[in-house]
Amino acid sequence: MADMCARRLRKEYAGLAKNPLEHIDAVPLESNIREWHYVVRGAAGTPYEGGFYHGKLEFPKDYPLKPPSIRLLTPSGRFKEDRRLCFSFSDFHPESWNPMWSVSTILVGFQSFMLESDPTLGSIETSSKQRRKLAAQSLEFNCRDKTFCSLFPQYAELYEERLRQSRKQGSASAPSGTSGNTSSGGRGGTAETYARRSGKQEPSMTMVFVSVGVSISLLAIILHLVG
Helix, strand or coil, X not given: CHHXXXXXXXXXXHHHHHCCCCCEEEEEECCEEEEEEEEEECCCCCCCCCCEEEEEEECCCCCCCCCCEEEECCCCCCECCCCCCCCCCCCCCHHHCCCCCCHHHHHHHHHHHHHCCCXXXXXCCCCHHHHHHHHHHHHHHHCCCHHHHHHXXXXXXXXXXXXXXHHHHHHHHCCCCCCXXXXXXXXXXXXXXXXXXXXXXCCCHHHHHHHHHHHHHHHXXXXXXXX
């Protein structure tokens, strides 16, 4: 049975390499052909858009006579994390399993069910807003998992590239002259900036004119008295 299972899974893996699924990646562990990991990319126009949903399939030794277990490891707002999920094509329902079904059948079925609202054992109810938030955080979450980074290096590289772009944008938008030498003469900015930093305020022109006017009036009074 175990040999039949391994042969079947190797054949399916070769088939997926030649004809990959749309928006789905799936690979077995090198150390265990019966444990597969997958990534479903969120469909455009849905609350999962931009998300990367990592999960795993665990096949019994008598596959394809019996179905695998299905788990989703990435928080999605649709299913509980790292719980066996109940589908007609999972190990919860061996009576409905068809040995002609394959890894492709399972993952396409899972992808379709994820977009529906039907409840099942392992599903949860959350808002579309929460699901969009989790989709935006999914790649960062996945890249904390060494297995994910090892099996799907293309997504680990994508995350690193996004981090680099984010750092560049942060550097470009950071205010210049934090050392205080940004104005002419190297005096740490304009008079207004300097006054603001030192906690002082430059006198306004109105105050200057008022002061001069008062001084002239006082001088006229003194001259009148002397005269």
